[in-house]
Amino acid sequence: GAVVSQHPSRVICKSGTSVKIECRSLDFQATTMFWYRQFPKQSLMLMATSNEGSKATYEQGVEKDKFLINHASLTLSTLTVTSAHPEDSSFYICSASIGGPYEQYFGPGTRLTVT
């Protein structure tokens, strides 16, 4: 149980275009979903926290107009990278909280490459 999927697993896009990444909790309802970014050989950095039906809370330094997060249902959150640039190339990982304290379940990640 507690499986989280992400789609796509890899995406290549041209500079200036937008890319949408989906995060789904497959067998549970996630009250809270988190989006992280991981640079090569570095840690995961929390980008934003989203609760179903409300606006996402972004971490300091994360542009909310560039990284649009929608949490429309208890099983789906989306991250849209708008007007992507090569520096947005990274590994994006989502996690979902099942509602109990401190437990987060992670998706497998999405590798974004902007050319």
Added chain:
Amino acid sequence: GDSVTQMEGPVTLSEEAFLTINCTYTATGYPSLFWYVQYPGEGLQLLLKATKADDKGSNKGFEATYRKETTSFHLEKGSVQVSDSAVYFCALTGGGADGLTFGKGTHLIIQP
């Protein structure tokens, strides 16, 4: 802000060796502490956790004890296996609805 520092790898050990991966943290309040593991090609999986001082988390032969006095949460295993090869992340959170603060990860390589 909160931060987690863990030893950087790669750490290479022979099978059946004793493993220690150091992790220290800085945080306000009383965080909960975690070890996550990422196997090649897979997502992060929770390995173990501790939510208060002196708690010991354990799973799959791995252990870590929440030491408030030294702000540490070192990961240990008495006898590692090749299948333990992975990247291990130490992390903390201040509350149930908070995101996690991660260390940089330690790549562990176990040789037969």
